[in-house]
Amino acid sequence: MTQLVVQSALSGLLxxxxxxxxxxxxxxxxxxxxxLNVAHGELVMIGGYAAFFLFSEVGVDPLLxxxxxxxxxFIFGMGLYxxxxxxxxxxxxxxxxxxxxLISFGLVLILQAVAVFLxxxxxxxxxxxxxxxxxxxGIVRIPWxxxxxxxxAVVAAFSLEWLLNRTxxxxxxxxxxxxxxxxxxxxxxxxxxYMIAFAISAALAGLAGSMVSLxxxxxxxxxxxxxxxxxxVIVFAGLGSMRGIVVAGMLLGLIEGLSSVxxxxxxxxxxxxxxxxxVLSVRPQxxxxxxxxxxx
Amino acid sequence: MxxxxxxxVGYGDLQVVWDVSFKVPAGSLVAIIGSNGAGKTTxxxxxxxxxxxxxGSIEFKGESIVGVPTHRIVELGLVLIPESRATFASLSxxxxxxxxxYTKRARAARSKTLGEVYDVFPRLAERKSQLAGxxxxxxxxxxxxxxxxxxxxxxxxxxxxxxxLAPIIVEDTFNEIKGIRDRGVSVLMxxxxxxxxxxxxxxxxxxxxxxxxIEGSSTELMTDQRxxxxxxxxx
Numbered sequence: 144m145t146q147l148v149v150q151s152a153l154s155g156l157l158x159x160x161x162x163x164x165x166x167x168x169x170x171x172x173x174x175x176x177x178x179l180n181v182a183h184g185e186l187v188m189i190g191g192y193a194a195f196f197l198f199s200e201v202g203v204d205p206l207l208x209x210x211x212x213x214x215x216x217f218i219f220g221m222g223l224y225x226x227x228x229x230x231x232x233x234x235x236x237x238x239x240x241x242x243x244x245l246i247s248f249g250l251v252l253i254l255q256a257v258a259v260f261l262x263x264x265x266x267x268x269x270x271x272x273x274x275x276x277x278x279x280x281g282i283v284r285i286p287w288x289x290x291x292x293x294x295x296a297v298v299a300a301f302s303l304e305w306l307l308n309r310t311x312x313x314x315x316x317x318x319x320x321x322x323x324x325x326x327x328x329x330x331x332x333x334x335x336x337y338m339i340a341f342a343i344s345a346a347l348a349g350l351a352g353s354m355v356s357l358x359x360x361x362x363x364x365x366x367x368x369x370x371x372x373x374x375x376v377i378v379f380a381g382l383g384s385m386r387g388i389v390v391a392g393m394l395l396g397l398i399e400g401l402s403s404v405x406x407x408x409x410x411x412x413x414x415x416x417x418x419x420x421x422v423l424s425v426r427p428q429x430x431x432x433x434x435x436x437x438x439x
Numbered sequence: 440m441x442x443x444x445x446x447x448v449g450y451g452d453l454q455v456v457w458d459v460s461f462k463v464p465a466g467s468l469v470a471i472i473g474s475n476g477a478g479k480t481t482x483x484x485x486x487x488x489x490x491x492x493x494x495g496s497i498e499f500k501g502e503s504i505v506g507v508p509t510h511r512i513v514e515l516g517l518v519l520i521p522e523s524r525a526t527f528a529s530l531s532x533x534x535x536x537x538x539x540x541y542t543k544r545a546r547a548a549r550s551k552t553l554g555e556v557y558d559v560f561p562r563l564a565e566r567k568s569q570l571a572g573x574x575x576x577x578x579x580x581x582x583x584x585x586x587x588x589x590x591x592x593x594x595x596x597x598x599x600x601x602x603x604l605a606p607i608i609v610e611d612t613f614n615e616i617k618g619i620r621d622r623g624v625s626v627l628m629x630x631x632x633x634x635x636x637x638x639x640x641x642x643x644x645x646x647x648x649x650x651x652x653i654e655g656s657s658t659e660l661m662t663d664q665r666x667x668x669x670x671x672x673x674x
Contacts (some may be wrong), residue, residue, distance in 0.1 A: 314538050318527050324489055325524060330513035330542035330590055 148404050156393050158359075160293030163349060163392025165369050166376035167299055167385060168347030174382050175320040175340040178228055178243040179238045182250035183373060184366030186345050188258060190216050190352025191361030195267050205269050205357045206291065212353045213346045220345025223250070224338045232337055251366060258363035266435020268360040269326040292354035296392070299347060300385040307385075316340055331336050375419050381432015391430055395419070440625045441486075441517070442467040446495035448478075448485040454493065455481045456649040457555050463594065463627045468599050468620045470636045471629045472551035472670065473646035479629040480522060482646070487512055487519045498518030500593070503578050514542040516593030524601055532563055535571050535582055539589030546590060556585040559615075577608040584615060593627040601632045613639050633670045645670070 167181045188328045190212050197208045227250070231242040261347050271288075278285040307313040319326040351369075355361055356407070380391030395415055401416035422430065441463040448456040456478040463469045473479050488495060488509050497505050499517050505513075529671060536556060542547040560581045566574065570581055579609040580600065587595060598603050600616065601609040609632065617639060618667040620626045630636040635658045637643060645653040645666065660666045 311537065311541070312633055314530060315541065317529060317536055321527050321529050322524060324509075325521065326521055327489065327509035327528065328487060328513065328521065329538055329586070330510045330545070331509070331538075332510045334508075 148401065150283050151400040152321075152397055152406050153285060153400070154289075155396040155398070155403075157285070157289040157293050157396070159393035159396020160296040160389065160396055161354060161392070162372045162376050163295035163389035164292070164299055164351040164354070165293060165348060166373040166380070166388050166392055167303060168351070168387055169342040169370070169373040170377050170380075170382060170385075171256045171303070171347070172341055172344035173315055173377070176228065176232060176241045176337050177339075178231065178247075179240050180228075180250075180344070181244060181343075181370050182247040182254060182366070183344070183348055184368065184370035185251055185254040185258075186216060186220070186348035186366075187352040187355060187369045188361055188363065188366045189219065189254070190349030191260040191365075192258065192262060192267070192352075194353035195269055195356045195361060198269050204271065204355055209295075209353055210352060212223055212349045216330045216349025217346040219349075220342035221287045221338055223345065224341040227343060229334070229338070232334070239340035243365070255363050255366065262363065262364055266362045267356060269357045270358070270378075274357070283397075286358065288354075289358040292351075292358050293393075295350060295354055296389050301351065303385045304355065311329045338368075375415070377429075379387075379429060381429020387429075387431025394430075440500060441481075441627065442496075443486070444496045446482065446485060446497065448481050449493050450481075450490070454649070456485070458495070458660055459649070459651055460495075461644045461647070461651065461654070463625050466620070466623065468617070468626045468628070468640045470640040470643040471627070471646050472631070472633050472636060473629075474552055474631060476648075477646040478649035479646055481597055483519055483521075483629060486596065487517070489534045490512060500579035506630070508541070511599075513590055514544060516591070516595070518587045518590045518594070519596040520583050520587050520598065520600070522598040526571040526574075526579055526586060529570065531568050531570055532574070532582055533567045535586050536563070536589050538651040539586035540591075542590060545589060545591045546585075549589070552589050552591065556588055558620075558646055558674055559618075560585050576603055577605070577611075580604060580608070580612060584619075594627065595619060597626070599626040599630055600628060601635070609635065625640055633666075654670065 169180065172178055172180050175233045183382065193212045193215050194205045194208055197203045197211065198205055227246055228243065231239050231246065234242065266401055274288055276285060276287050293431065309318055315326065316336055319331060319333050323333050375386060375394045376395055379395060380388045398418050399411040399415045399436065403411040406414055444460045446456060446459045447454060459482055461471065471479055479489065485492045488507060491503050496503060499515060504512050536553055537549065540546050541554060551591065562578060563581055563585055568579065571579060575583060600612050603610065611664060616626060616628065637660055640657050640658050643660055644651050652664060653660065655663065
């Protein structure tokens, strides 16, 4: 029994790292542009397929192709911004959120349909020489490929924090998310900041996708469940700390993992949602959020 | 330096500014005076292209800036300090000032300008790492002015610089503005504090319900009967 509990907890932490990584990208887009991109999970899916085909057709190891997947999704994100989201940033925040929900939902349908057409509906997993290797500590088994996902999430969080706090461009991103009109008056090209922030958001989703197709599996329909997890993590964590988002993701994964021991796999999602609602009612700004939560 | 002619601005179907014309000659200190709702802030926002100009022309240094993206207007040397929320509350004093020199031209001289700003505003140097949101009203105003100077403006526009400040600080602020003009920066300020403003500026325009109703040098306006009765509460 103990072995089951500890193993479930650890598995939960590992997948929670992935929840955090996906949530980082979504939080960036939402925090900066005030745009809710429900197609974010589809970007994860695209990243997963990119890594998969780079491996199966070109023979590039998925860990080595991470920078390439980052660039591919970065460019794709820029394109999505220029084609779609650019037009809704002229509106006020409330309208932006509503319009972006509509637009991105349409994007979900399109991207899923295109993926089914191109790749069929089959699950794909990248299987490498080291895929079955694991770190064994006592009674628990930690697969290296899933640990890599968690490490990537931590690195991404620290990198984002460095970008936002220690670089002038990062300051311009924070300035734009606080007050875009003052940012423009400061000489900041707000449209360009939006585009790059959105592109980074998409690129992070792509990285997550790579690790998902290596450590789990990818198929055209995985998008929405990743988006939902990311949304829960963001509200759980609150906006304002990248580290907090990864920690909240791991916490969510941990809760799901532990509850699955007693409640069974079918209901693990429910337990997580219940805990999430409890946290929200007691601390609406999220576990690590700044502010009083008045605008949640 | 700045020439605005027959400017018309609106919000959707509501036109707020009608046929406004004014000039700011290089090196001068000009004011637009008016009470609440006169259209002052709307005019300034249109100047910086935060609002589209429905009609009229806006020329800065001889070139039209109508429709030019706001950040490009700042790069050209025209800088606006908005009425409230002129600093980034979630960033520190130092980060606000550094960000002020965001344009290419200003960034090249950033460390030099920063040193000069800290010399003029030693209080800001003391509070370098403090979040701008935790500063007092007067300190935030200082930071707003310092930040705008970081952009190396050729012309500075101030929207109600006295708003919400204690009288002693207003005096300091106005002296600071005079100092800025004396260092060669053209200044346009929009104000409700009419008497103090007229004592400061060279020339002024009076805006009422979106139209210029009186204009003249400050001495002319101070002796103008209409201005004295309506705005200075004198007979």
